[in-house]
Amino acid sequence: MRCFSCINCFPKDVENYDGNMAANKFAVHERGNRCNDVDDGKLADSMREKRFSSQRGNVARGFTFRELAVATQNFKDANLIGEGGFGSVYKGRLESGKIVAVKRLNLNGLQGNQEFIVEVLMLSLLRHPNLVTLIGYCADGDQRLLVYEYMPLGSLENHLFDLEPGQEPLDWHTRLKIAVGAARGLEYLHCKANPPVIYRDLKSSNILLDNDFNPKLSDFGLAKLGPVGDNTHVSTRVMGTYGYCAPDYAMSGKLTIKSDIYSFGVVLLELITGRRAIDITKKPGEQNLVAWSRPFLKDRKKFVQLVDPLLQGCFSIRSVHHVVAVTAMCLQEQANFRPLIGDIVVALEYLASQAEMSENLKSSTVGSQPSPGHAREPGATAIPASK
Numbered sequence: 511m512r513c514f515s516c517i518n519c520f521p522k523d524v525e526n527y528d529g530n531m532a533a534n535k536f537a538v539h540e541r542g543n544r545c546n547d548v549d550d551g552k553l554a555d556s557m558r559e560k561r562f563s564s565q566r567g568n569v570a571r572g573f574t575f576r577e578l579a580v581a582t583q584n585f586k587d588a589n590l591i592g593e594g595g596f597g598s599v600y601k602g603r604l605e606s607g608k609i610v611a612v613k614r615l616n617l618n619g620l621q622g623n624q625e626f627i628v629e630v631l632m633l634s635l636l637r638h639p640n641l642v643t644l645i646g647y648c649a650d651g652d653q654r655l656l657v658y659e660y661m662p663l664g665s666l667e668n669h670l671f672d673l674e675p676g677q678e679p680l681d682w683h684t685r686l687k688i689a690v691g692a693a694r695g696l697e698y699l700h701c702k703a704n705p706p707v708i709y710r711d712l713k714s715s716n717i718l719l720d721n722d723f724n725p726k727l728s729d730f731g732l733a734k735l736g737p738v739g740d741n742t743h744v745s746t747r748v749m750g751t752y753g754y755c756a757p758d759y760a761m762s763g764k765l766t767i768k769s770d771i772y773s774f775g776v777v778l779l780e781l782i783t784g785r786r787a788i789d790i791t792k793k794p795g796e797q798n799l800v801a802w803s804r805p806f807l808k809d810r811k812k813f814v815q816l817v818d819p820l821l822q823g824c825f826s827i828r829s830v831h832h833v834v835a836v837t838a839m840c841l842q843e844q845a846n847f848r849p850l851i852g853d854i855v856v857a858l859e860y861l862a863s864q865a866e867m868s869e870n871l872k873s874s875t876v877g878s879q880p881s882p883g884h885a886r887e888p889g890a891t892a893i894p895a896s897k
C-alpha cells in the first residue's frame with residue numbers, strides 16, 4: 511500500500527518529467543526495482559565497480575585556473591556570493607558569456623586528486639531538472655574548483671529566514687512548489703540514478719532557486735570528498751549537517767536512503783514554520799526545530815499552529831494538514847516507518863496542484879485578494895503569531 515493512500519490522487523508517471531533527457535541520463539532503474547535501501551559501503555563498492563561503464567552523459571569540461579580567475583575577475587570580493595564548509599562561491603562570466611557559479615574548494619583535509627576527478631565525473635553524469643548542473647571543474651596544480659550553473663535566487667535559506675526589509679515571504683503555493691521539486695530531485699538520486707545516490711546533506715542552503723522558484727539540489731556528491739579513514743578529520747559534513755541528521759544515522763553511522771527522508775522532513779518543517787532547523791538565538795526548548803515541533807506534530811488539532819506567521823493566514827488548512835502529516839511521517843524516529851521518496855513526490859504533487867488551482871481561481875477574482883503574492887486560500891484562517 512502506498513504511504514499516503516489518504517490523499518486521493520493518481521500517481522503521476524515519474525518518467526514524464528525527465529523523459530526527454532533520456533540521452534543524458536546517468537542510468538535508470540527498472541520501475542519495479544525502485545528505492546531499495548543501500549548502505550554506504552555497498553554504495554561505495556557499487557560506484558567503484560560500475561564506474562561509468564553503462565552511462566552516457568555530458569561530462570563536465572575542464573577549465574584552467576586562469577580561465578576561472580578571468581571569469582570571476584580574480585575572485586573579486588564583489589563577486590563573492592556565498593561561503594560554505596568547502597570553500598567560497600563566486601559569480602562569474604565565462605568567455606562564452608555564460609554566467610556561472612564557481613566554487614573554490616578549500617583543500618584542507620580533502621582527499622587526493624584522483625578522488626576529486628571521480629567525483630566530478632559522477633556529478634557531471636547525474637542529470638535532472640531538479641539537480642544543479644555541474645558545468646566543469648579545474649584541477650590546476652593545487653587548485654580545485656567546481657563550476658556550476660548559476661542560480662539567480664540563491665538558496666531556499668535566503669527566502670525563508672531573516673528576510674531583508676521589504677523582502678516578500680514565500681507564499682504557501684511557492685513553498686509547496688519548492689517541496690515538490692526538491693522531492694523530485696531526491697527521487698532521481700534514490701530511485702533512478704544507478705547506482706543510487708544517498709544525498710546525505712539535504713538542507714535549505716543546498717536547495718538553490720532559479721528565477722521562477724524552481725528548486726535544484728546542490729552538493730549532492732561533494733560530501734564524498736570529505737576525509738575517510740581518519741577520525742581526526744571526520745566533520746559534520748560526513749554525518750550531514752546538525753539539525754538535519756537522522757537520529758538513526760547519528761547513532762549507528764549507518765547511512766540509508768531513509769536518512770535523506772528524515773532530512774527532507776526537516777526541510778518541510780522549515781518550509782511550514784519559517785524556522786531554522788537549528789536556531790541558537792531562540793530560547794532553550796525552541797532551538798532545535800524538530801524537538802520544538804514534536805508536540806504539534808502529535809496532535810492534528812495543533813498542526814496549524816506550526817505555520818509561519820509571515821503567511822498571515824493565507825493558506826488552506828486542509829493543505830497544511832496534509833503537508834504536516836507527510837512531514838511527521840518523514841520525521842519518524844524509526845527509519846523503517848519513514849515513507850519512500852516516490853510516495854512523497856506523489857502526495858506533494860497533488861497538494862501543490864490543488865494550491866495552484868485555488869491560486870489561479872483567486873487571481874481571476876482579483877478583488878478578493880488580500881495582497882499580491884498573499885492570496886488567501888478557501889478555508890484559510892488567520893493564525894496567531896507563534897514565531
Ligand SMILES: Nc1ncnc2c1ncn2[C@@H]1O[C@H](COP(=O)(O)OP(=O)(O)OP(=O)(O)O)[C@@H](O)[C@H]1O
Binds near residue numbers: 591594599658
Ligand atoms: N550554483 C549556485 N548559484 C548561485 N548561488 C550559489 C550556487 N552555489 C552556491 N551558491 C550560494 O553560495 C552559498 C554557499 O554555498 P555552499 O554550498 O558553499 O555552502 P552551504 O550550502 O551554505 O554549506 P555547505 O558547505 O555545508 O554545503 C549558498 O548558500 C548559495 O547562496
Ligand SMILES: [Mg+2]
Binds near residue numbers: 594715716728729
Ligand atoms: Mg551547499
